[in-house]
Amino acid sequence: MARRYSAQKEIIGEALARLDHPTAAEVYEEVRRNLPQISLGTVYRNLSLMAEEGELLRLSFPEAPDRFDPNVYEHYHASCVCCGRIFDTDGTVGSGLVGEIDRAVEACTGVRVESRVMIFSGVCAACQSATPPGK
Amino acid sequence: MARRYSAQKEIIGEALARLDHPTAAEVYEEVRRNLPQISLGTVYRNLSLMAEEGELLRLSFPEAPDRFDPNVYEHYHASCVCCGRIFDTDGTVGSGLVGEIDRAVEACTGVRVESRVMIFSGVCAACQSATPPGK
DNA sequence: TTAAATAATAGTAATCATTACTATTATTAA
DNA sequence: TTAATAATAGTAATGATTACTATTATTTAA
Numbered sequence: 644m645a646r647r648y649s650a651q652k653e654i655i656g657e658a659l660a661r662l663d664h665p666t667a668a669e670v671y672e673e674v675r676r677n678l679p680q681i682s683l684g685t686v687y688r689n690l691s692l693m694a695e696e697g698e699l700l701r702l703s704f705p706e707a708p709d710r711f712d713p714n715v716y717e718h719y720h721a722s723c724v725c726c727g728r729i730f731d732t733d734g735t736v737g738s739g740l741v742g743e744i745d746r747a748v749e750a751c752t753g754v755r756v757e758s759r760v761m762i763f764s765g766v767c768a769a770c771q772s773a774t775p776p777g778k
Numbered sequence: 779m780a781r782r783y784s785a786q787k788e789i790i791g792e793a794l795a796r797l798d799h800p801t802a803a804e805v806y807e808e809v810r811r812n813l814p815q816i817s818l819g820t821v822y823r824n825l826s827l828m829a830e831e832g833e834l835l836r837l838s839f840p841e842a843p844d845r846f847d848p849n850v851y852e853h854y855h856a857s858c859v860c861c862g863r864i865f866d867t868d869g870t871v872g873s874g875l876v877g878e879i880d881r882a883v884e885a886c887t888g889v890r891v892e893s894r895v896m897i898f899s900g901v902c903a904a905c906q907s908a909t910p911p912g913k
Numbered sequence: 914t915t916a917a918a919t920a921a922t923a924g925t926a927a928t929c930a931t932t933a934c935t936a937t938t939a940t941t942a943a
Numbered sequence: 944t945t946a947a948t949a950a951t952a953g954t955a956a957t958g959a960t961t962a963c964t965a966t967t968a969t970t971t972a973a
Contacts (some may be wrong), residue, residue: 649922649968649969651921651922652921659829661809666858666959667959667960673782679924680922680923681922682922682923682924682925683923683924683960684922684923684924684925684944684960684961684962685921685922685923686796687920687960687961688921688961689923690808691960691961703840703894703968705838705839705895706838708780708958708959708960709960710865710882721883721887721889721891722889723889724892730887730888730889731887732882732886732887733885733886735882735885735886736882736883736886740875740878740879740882741879743875744871744875744876744879744896744956747867747870747875748854748867748869748871748898749900750855750868751832751867751868751871752856752865752866752867752898752902753865753867753902753903753904754856754857754858754865754898754899754900754901754902755900755901755906756856756859756898756899756900757859757901758898758899758900759896759897759898759899760840760859760895760896760897760899761879761894761895761896762893762894763880763887763889763891763893763894763895764889764891764892764893765884765889765890765891765892766889766890766892766939767888767889768888769888771890774920783951784939784940784949784951785951786950786951794960801930802930802931815951816951816952817952817953817954818930818952818953819931819933819951819952819954820917820950820951820952822930822931822932823950823951824930824950828934843929843930843931844930844931859929866930883973891953
């Protein structure tokens with residue numbers, strides 16, 4: 644087995660798996676518990692490298708810091724406006740519907756769609772039951 | 779007719795109509811031609827106020843400054859990866875398809891979708907003909 | 914194995930978009 | 944016509960992210 648060059652990179656990857664769609668700052672806080680001398684720059688650099696190499700996804704939300712996701716299959720995200728949690732979609736959204744939207748966009752803009760960013764916002768199941776609609 | 783309080787705000791609105799999905803900095807440059815002493819802060823403040831009042835849309839793109847759009851009807855955007863231009867969709871995208879996606883997202887995440895950001899990227903018609911597929 | 918070459922690090926400075934602040938000027942109202 | 948209010952220009956501050964730099968760790972090859 645080849646020697647790993649950087650322990651930091653591996654520990655960052657492990658922290659990412661433990662956290663839920665964290666920001667770089669959240670990864671930094673988590674990694675610091677094992678590696679107190681790590682710098683935020685190292686976290687950013689490794690996260691960016693891993694994103695380039697396809698080992699993780701960098702998610703961009705409006706008016707908010709980027710988040711990182713170790714699930715690299717094609718999926719989308721829905722965030723809860725009450726609790727802030729971020730939920731992953733599964734393959735059912737991508738199958739068919741996204742292609743249909745792409746074609747509709749192409750029909751009216753002329754742009755041959757190659758990729759897309761889709762972010763959904765609303766109220767998650769837990770917050771829905773915490774705040775009943777009658778209230 | 780009531781006096782307008784701020785000439786700046788009106789001139790910003792006019793610049794917006796003249797430009798194509800501009801950033802705040804681009805609005806600033808345009809407005810400066812008529813109002814050389816205007817400050818970037820005034821442009822930002824008025825654009826933000828107008829967005830709050832529903833007079834325009836603030837568009838957020840990943841890794842890029844926000845852009846502003848005087849078209850306030852519900853529509854989406856496709857940007858060309860070659861020339862950078864941004865194209866508006868018309869009502870055909872929103873009708874039906876978006877509701878279907880919302881329902882699919884709700885089915886697999888539990889989030890009752892209230893709003894969404896969708897940004898499409900690809901090659902526009904002009905750039906497609908400029909760079910024929912055979913090449 | 915060890916010395917030169919290479920890669921990664923910690924720490925800090927810089928950047929960029931945006932907002933906040935402040936003293937001043939313009940507008941409105943009494 | 945003056946006091947109260949709103950908006951401005953200019954500048955400073957903020958927050959996320961990247962860039963830089965001197966140092967340390969790893970690899971390579973003699």
